[in-house]
Amino acid sequence: MNRKEILMVISILAIVLLLALIPVLARGIVSEGLLIGPEPYEAINGTGTAFSWMLGIIKSVLGLKAALTAAKAIPIASIILGGFMLFLILRLERSRIVSLLALTFFISSSAAISAMLRFGDYATHFLLASLGILIFTRKRAWPFSVIPLIIMCRSSPAFGLAILVGIFIFSAKRYLVRSLAVCLVSGLVGISVQGLVTVPGQKLLIADFGAITGVSIFTLLAAFGGMFVIWNRRTTMAGYYLFLAAVAAGFWLWPSEYALLLAAISSIFAAFAVERLLVMKWQFNLIKHLTLLTIACGVLFSLLVTLDTLTVSQPDSLMVQSWLSLSRMPKGNVLSLEEYGPWIRSFSGQEHSIQTSDAYEIFYAVELKKAKTVLAENNISYIWINDEMKNGRIWHQPEEGLLFLLRNNETFNKVYQHAGIEIWEVANLSLS
Amino acid sequence: MKASRIAVLITVFLIVFGVRLFLAFQTPEFNYDSYQELRQVEHIKETGRHISHDPLSYGGKDVGGSPFYSYILAAGTIFMPLDITLKVLPNAFISLLAVIIFFITLKITRKREVALFTAIISGFVPIIYETTLYNLSSLCLVIPLIFFCLHFFMSIKTSLPWFLVCFLALTVISPLAFVLILSLIFYLALAKSEGLRMSRSELEVVLFTTFFGLWLQFLIHKNTLLFHGSSVIWKNIPADMIGRFFSDLTVVESLVSIGVIPFVFGVYIIYRYIFKEKDRAMHLFAALAITLGLLLWMKLILLSTGLSILGIVLVILLGKFLQLFINYVQKTKVARYKNLFLGVIFTVFFITSIVPSVTIAQKQLVEDIPGQDEILALKWVESNSPEGTMVAELEEGYLVMAVAHRNTIINPDFLLTDNVAERISDVEEIFTGPHKTDALSLLQKYNASYIYMSPKTMEKYDIIGLPYADQCFPTVYDKGVKIYKVACRLEEGEG
Numbered sequence: 001m002n003r004k005e006i007l008m009v010i011s012i013l014a015i016v017l018l019l020a021l022i023p024v025l026a027r028g029i030v031s032e033g034l035l036i037g038p039e040p041y042e043a044i045n046g047t048g049t050a051f052s053w054m055l056g057i058i059k060s061v062l063g064l065k066a067a068l069t070a071a072k073a074i075p076i077a078s079i080i081l082g083g084f085m086l087f088l089i090l091r092l093e094r095s096r097i098v099s100l101l102a103l104t105f106f107i108s109s110s111a112a113i114s115a116m117l118r119f120g121d122y123a124t125h126f127l128l129a130s131l132g133i134l135i136f137t138r139k140r141a142w143p144f145s146v147i148p149l150i151i152m153c154r155s156s157p158a159f160g161l162a163i164l165v166g167i168f169i170f171s172a173k174r175y176l177v178r179s180l181a182v183c184l185v186s187g188l189v190g191i192s193v194q195g196l197v198t199v200p201g202q203k204l205l206i207a208d209f210g211a212i213t214g215v216s217i218f219t220l221l222a223a224f225g226g227m228f229v230i231w232n233r234r235t236t237m238a239g240y241y242l243f244l245a246a247v248a249a250g251f252w253l254w255p256s257e258y259a260l261l262l263a264a265i266s267s268i269f270a271a272f273a274v275e276r277l278l279v280m281k282w283q284f285n286l287i288k289h290l291t292l293l294t295i296a297c298g299v300l301f302s303l304l305v306t307l308d309t310l311t312v313s314q315p316d317s318l319m320v321q322s323w324l325s326l327s328r329m330p331k332g333n334v335l336s337l338e339e340y341g342p343w344i345r346s347f348s349g350q351e352h353s354i355q356t357s358d359a360y361e362i363f364y365a366v367e368l369k370k371a372k373t374v375l376a377e378n379n380i381s382y383i384w385i386n387d388e389m390k391n392g393r394i395w396h397q398p399e400e401g402l403l404f405l406l407r408n409n410e411t412f413n414k415v416y417q418h419a420g421i422e423i424w425e426v427a428n429l430s431l432s
Numbered sequence: 433m434k435a436s437r438i439a440v441l442i443t444v445f446l447i448v449f450g451v452r453l454f455l456a457f458q459t460p461e462f463n464y465d466s467y468q469e470l471r472q473v474e475h476i477k478e479t480g481r482h483i484s485h486d487p488l489s490y491g492g493k494d495v496g497g498s499p500f501y502s503y504i505l506a507a508g509t510i511f512m513p514l515d516i517t518l519k520v521l522p523n524a525f526i527s528l529l530a531v532i533i534f535f536i537t538l539k540i541t542r543k544r545e546v547a548l549f550t551a552i553i554s555g556f557v558p559i560i561y562e563t564t565l566y567n568l569s570s571l572c573l574v575i576p577l578i579f580f581c582l583h584f585f586m587s588i589k590t591s592l593p594w595f596l597v598c599f600l601a602l603t604v605i606s607p608l609a610f611v612l613i614l615s616l617i618f619y620l621a622l623a624k625s626e627g628l629r630m631s632r633s634e635l636e637v638v639l640f641t642t643f644f645g646l647w648l649q650f651l652i653h654k655n656t657l658l659f660h661g662s663s664v665i666w667k668n669i670p671a672d673m674i675g676r677f678f679s680d681l682t683v684v685e686s687l688v689s690i691g692v693i694p695f696v697f698g699v700y701i702i703y704r705y706i707f708k709e710k711d712r713a714m715h716l717f718a719a720l721a722i723t724l725g726l727l728l729w730m731k732l733i734l735l736s737t738g739l740s741i742l743g744i745v746l747v748i749l750l751g752k753f754l755q756l757f758i759n760y761v762q763k764t765k766v767a768r769y770k771n772l773f774l775g776v777i778f779t780v781f782f783i784t785s786i787v788p789s790v791t792i793a794q795k796q797l798v799e800d801i802p803g804q805d806e807i808l809a810l811k812w813v814e815s816n817s818p819e820g821t822m823v824a825e826l827e828e829g830y831l832v833m834a835v836a837h838r839n840t841i842i843n844p845d846f847l848l849t850d851n852v853a854e855r856i857s858d859v860e861e862i863f864t865g866p867h868k869t870d871a872l873s874l875l876q877k878y879n880a881s882y883i884y885m886s887p888k889t890m891e892k893y894d895i896i897g898l899p900y901a902d903q904c905f906p907t908v909y910d911k912g913v914k915i916y917k918v919a920c921r922l923e924e925g926e927g
Contacts, residue, residue, distance in 0.1 A: 208650050209661040217646065283633045284592060287640045294643040301650060305658065392850060397877060 008100055009087055013080050016107045022307050036313040037118045040071040041342040050155040051075075051124040075123035079116045082123070083107045085130035086264060092137055097278070098271045105222075105267035108299055110207030110214050110306040111259040117310050119213065121156070122260050128152035129163045132186075136167060142178055149186035158254040160186070162261055165246045170239040205251070205262075207302040212309055213259035216302030218295055219270045226269030229276045240268065315343050319386065322421045323347035329415065329425075332381025335359060337389060344384065354378045363394050364401040371405055380426055383412070387420035440548060441531055448555030449527035455565060455793040456519050461807070462566050463800040465844060467830035469502060469568035470518065474834075476506035477514065488833040489843055490855070491821070491878065496656035496847040500604045501570035522572035526564050529744060530555045532579045537751035539586060540713050543758070549774075550751035553781060557743040558788040559689035563736045566796055570606050575741060577602040578612050582720070585616070586713055588633050599641055603648045611723065611733065611741065613638075613645045619719035626710055659848050665732055668846040670853040674731075690743040691785035693777060697753040698746030705752075714752060721745045802831055806886050809913035810835035813882065817908075817917075820881040823862050825889045832884060841878045864893050868900040872922045882908075883916040890914075 035041065043052040044059060044067050054074060059067035083103055090099040106112055115123040132149035136142050153160030164183045171179040207214040227244075230237050244265050251258040274295065282288040319340075326334070326348035333351040334344050338359065341352040358374050365371035383402070389395065395403055406412050406424055416423035462470065475483050482499035485492070508517040534551035541547060564572045577598055584595035603609040616638045623630060650657065656664055666674060687695050702721055705714035724742045727733040754777075761770045806828075813822065813836040821839040824832045829843025842855045858874045862883065865871055875883075883898065883905070890896060897914060898905055904920035 206662070208657060210658040211661075217650070218643065221642070221646070277639070281632075282636055283589075284636055287592075287636045291636070291640045291643055294640070294647050298643060298647045298650070301647065305654070309658075396851070 005096060005100075009084065009103065012100065012104055012107065013084060016083075016112075017076070017080060019108070019113075019303060019307065022311070035068060035071055035118075036310050038339055038342040039119055039121070040068075041346040043120055044068070044071060045342060045345055049121045049124070050128060050151050051121045054124070055120075071120055075118075075120035076116045078120075078123035078127035079107070079112050082127040082130040083112070085127075085134045089130070089133055089137065090268065095275070098268075098275050101271035101274050102268045105219050105270045105299065106264050108303045109216060109219060109263040109267065110212060110302055111263035113303065113306050114212045114310065115260055118313070119256070122159075122213075122257065125152050125156050125159045125257075126260050126264075128155070129159070132163065133167060136171070136178070136182055142182070145182055146185045149182065153186055156257055158250065158257045159261070162247055162250045162258060166243045169242045169246070205255075205259075207306050210305075210309070212306055213256060215259075215263045215266050216299050218298030218302065219263075219266050222270035222273040222295060223266040224269075225273035225276075226271070230269075230272050240265070244269070318419045318421060319343065320347055322384070322416055322418065322423060325416050326350055326382065326384070326423055329382070333379050334382045334384050335362060335375075335378070335380045336384040337393070340384065350382065354380065362402055365405060366401060368405050368408055368411065371402065372411065375426055382415075383424040383426065385422045385424070390420075437544070441534060441551075444530050444534065444548065444551050444555075445527055447552070448530045449524060451555070452523040452527060452561075452565065453520065455561075455790070456523055458793070459566070459797055459801050460515060461801050462518070462568055463796065464802060464827045464831055466566070466568035467834035468843070468845060469505070471830075471834045472499065472502040473505045473509070473518065473568075474514065476502055477509050486833075488837065488839045489829075489845060490841070490849050491839060494655060494848045495845070496653065496659075498570075498605055498607075498652050501573060501606075504573070505568070518568060522564065522568060525576060526560065526572040527555065528576045529560075529579065532576055532583055533744065533748060533751075536579065536583050536586070536748055539583070540748070541751055541755035543755050546751050546754045546758070549754065549778075550747055553691075553694065553750065553785065554744055554747045556786045556789045557691060557694070557740070557747065558785060558792055559736065559739045559743050561789040561792045562689070562796070563740050565793055566801055571608075571737060571740060574602060574606045574608050575744060577605070578608070578741060579744065581612055582716065585634070585637065586716065588631075588637055592633075592637070595637065599645070603645050604652065607649055607653065608737065608741075609645045609649070611720075611727065613642050614727075615716075615720040615723040616641060618723050619716050622706075622715050622719050623712065626715065628710055628712060628715065656847050664847070668849065668852060670846070670856060672853070673856075686739065686742075688788065689739045690746055691781065691788070693781045693784060694743065694746040694750045698749035701749040701752050714749075717745050717748050721749070802828075803887075803912075805912040806831070807835060809884070809886075809909055809911065809915060812909055813838060813884070813915060817882060821879055822882040822884050823859060823875070823878075823880050824884040825863075825886070825892065826856060826859070828884065828886060828888070836884075838882070841880065860893075863889065864895065864899065866899055868902070868904060869922065871898075871900060872904070872918070872920060875918050876922060881918050883918065885914040885916070887912060 043049065044055050044064075051074065055067045055071055058070045083106060086106060087099050087103040090102055111122075115126065128148040129152055132145045132147075132152065135145035135148070149160070149163065152163065164186055168179050168183050205211060205214045206217050206220065208217045227241070230240070234241065247258055247261045247265050251262050274292070277288070277292060277295075320343075323344060324347055326344070327350070329350075331350060333353055334348070335354055336344060336352065338356055344350060344352045355378075358378055362371055362374050362380075365374070383406075385403075390398075390403065395401060397403075406414075411426065411428050413425045413427045414422060415425045472482055475481070476499075482502055483495055484499075486495050489495070505518060505521055508521045511517075512520065530551045533554040534547045537550045538544065538547035560575070563569060564575075580598040581595060581602060584591035584598060588595060599609070599612075602612065620630065620635065620638055653664070660668055698721070701714065702718045705711055705718055721742060724733070724738050724745065728735065728738040728742070754774075757773070758770060761767055761773060810832060817838075819838065821841065822832055822836065824840055824842075826842050826844060829840040830845075832838055832840050833843065842852070842859055846852045858877070862871050862874050863885070875881075885897070897907075898916055901907070901916060904918070905916040906919055907914055908917045909915035
């Protein structure tokens with residue numbers, strides 16, 4: 001790499017880093033720098049993924065505050081480093097401009113930004129995969145590629161499978177023995193069959209339609225163009241098409257795990273298309289510049305939509321304040337929305353354990369006796385309610401279901417009320 | 433352009449415009465769906481800004497969609513009174529179709545008589561009368577803009593700036609710009625598959641329009657897209673109602689809506705130029721017709737909108753048929769009967785297009801336009817009742833908001849709204865449910881204080897009044913339209 005190229009890569013990564021920091025800084029003002037979404041809190045409390053292992057170690061050695069800081073820093077560093085490695089991998093064979101464009105498309109995709117700010121697991125998986133592939137392409141160091149690949153496969157079998165398939169597709173022609181050895185070792189050690197059995201989820205693909213793990217529709221459109229552009233070279237580029245097919249199939253089954261990979265492979269195809277637009281001879285120069293400007297604006301628009309969505313994501317400081325208040329109360333089980341569970345566990349140290357069907361039975365109960373029975377069966381000590389739940393998420397009327405029953409002050413005591421958030425203590429569950 | 437040609441064109445425009453105006457002024461009102469646009473224009477006229485948050489709709493909600501067409505109509509009110517502007521401007525826009533169809537057909541056929549004939553035909557496509565005559569829909573401007581774009585695209589090397597201006601106007605006014613974008617992409621694919629030499633300038637313009645159109649639509653409809661995702665295509669219409677708007681396309685319906693002559697001969701020309709002959713211009717319009725056919729088949733476009741644009745495409749293709757037909761007849765022994773044949777075609781066109789167009793206008797006057805009794809009743813509500821929510825049927829929601837200035841539980845603007853199906857079912861329950869307590873519970877849910885029952889509502893539900901009406905629901909207005917006041921409240925018991 002020459003100096004100019006290094007400078008360009010650093011500039012791209014620095015711009016994206018700055019953009020990625022916008023929601024972090026904005027949340028620093030509006031939500032006191034709280035992490036976005038339930039996933040980072042699940043990672044701090046959970047086990048099983050590379051990210052949660054790292055956070056678990058930091059939490060046990062340096063405490064919760066350090067783990068929360070690490071949960072912010074590690075994903076950003078992982079995507080930046082992973083993106084740089086993707087550039088180096090592409091740089092081995094492809095033109096500089098394609099590598100740079102692919103890096104730009106990928107790193108500005110909604111999936112990459114979300115991985116940096118919210119889905120730390122996916123960010124570390126991506127880093128491990130990029131590291132594994134980069135080492136694999138080295139002359140002597142290639143056997144060491146199994147280390148990051150095994151960690152990645154243990155961490156996410158679905159993601160690992162795609163990477164191994166990708167390595168095999170791309171390199172079987174040139175390094176049959178090497179790719180077989182790495183794929184078999186990493187696959188056998190890393191992936192357990194049970195790990196692959198995941199419930200298929202339905203997620204949106206396009207960031208502009210509100211998907212925070214998706215890809216810009218402009219990148220997707222350009223990627224479609226890229227498929228046509230390199231079709232003449234299909235014999236040498238077959239690996240890209242096959243890998244895209246594998247990732248698309250994986251995305252269908254495991255959308256969250258594969259969103260980042262789909263963003264990466266779409267970015268590569270999009271890069272080929274934009275490279276063609278740059279080098280082809282245009283009849284109307286004005287149209288050329290307007291087209292390229294529109295693509296850039298489109299990608300930027302999707303990025304801003306994602307940043308905006310992430311900035312205002314839950315939890316906010318008012319919610320955390322209520323949970324910290326809950327942490328000072330005697331230990332017990334908290335009834336609330338299922339998605340609030342990781343936050344309640346992290347911030348209040350209280351339990352959040354109830355079947356969804358039981359929770360809804362309580363929410364919509366019209367008889368106090370029946371509500372008491374289900375509350376007792378689930379050993380519920382506190383009920384946490386906010387405006388979102390009262391304004392359509394659970395209830396549509398001010399005195400619907402449990403909201404009406406809460407007026408019974410023999411059974412429920414209001415122990416916290418601030419800014420639309422209420423915590424009710426379940427005081428008496430006797431049925432007499 | 434020769435003075436005689438200009439005179440002919442002005443005459444054609446005036447004939448089409450005159451007929452439309454004559455029919456439009458048969459009533460001072462518009463159809464039920466137009467009253468939201470009327471409110472927008474009135475609001476812009478008074479304040480200089482459009483309604484972006486509507487406090488009267490669904491208890492208060494954001495308004496999606498592009499307001500540019502409303503601004504254009506509001507600009508017209510500078511020169512004319514509001515009611516005249518809203519009758520004249522949309523009809524003038526849609527009448528411009530005849531002018532642009534003349535130029536397109538002239539370019540394709542090189543025959544002035546044929547171009548003139550098709551220009552007149554384009555002014556009498558029955559479905560266009562149905563969708564635009566008493567309607568303030570942006571279709572009146574969007575359809576001509578689509579064909580202006582196609583006209584300039586046919587000579588893109590010399591008309592690029594005009595194309596860009598028309599495309600920009602089309603894109604900011606309506607998402608129907610996607611129909612044009614898709615058809616241009618389809619045209620390139622068709623041309624490539626037919627082995628036609630691809631024009632570089634056409635390719636460049638298609639690339640640009642695709643990305644630019646998409647980007648502008650995302651900018652304009654950002655909130656709606658983020659709220660509904662890709663289902664915005666179906667306008668958040670509840671599942672059990674979607675068939676009313678995005679229904680299956682049938683040949684009989686197409687024949688009636690578009691007219692027998694354009695439909696039959698237009699389809700023949702598509703077949704001929706897809707499978708037998710090569711012609712860039714014909715491929716362009718065939719691509720638009722096939723794109724519309726596919727969109728209608730996949731229910732991705734409103735049936736009435738899709739058929740309206742398809743109708744005009746088939747009229748243009750009919751022009752090509754007439755050119756081929758005249759050329760053929762002139763080579764045969766019956767050349768001297770050429771005018772007779774054309775006369776027969778015109779007679780069939782008169783019976784199957786002009787007559788249905790006028791019939792549709794008469795039918796709409798009876799079925800889709802609110803009667804004076806409804807307007808008087810709503811004006812009574814405005815002056816004799818406190819502000820609040822009024823229960824009205826779905827189709828009458830806009831009318832209640834525009835004339836009575838009262839909040840409605842439901843209206844046909846389903847975008848950026850939750851629980852639409854639940855609201856529709858609740859309103860139906862209020863009108864037809866047998867129990868007073870259930871009705872009161874629902875009325876309290878929406879804080880409604882009046883119920884508006886028009887003859888149309890009575891006919892729809894086959895009722896003559898509220899089934900449970902008693903002293904809790906006194907009839908405060910009864911002159912064809914019935915208005916009930918909600919005089920009781922349910923009290924919650926201790927549980």
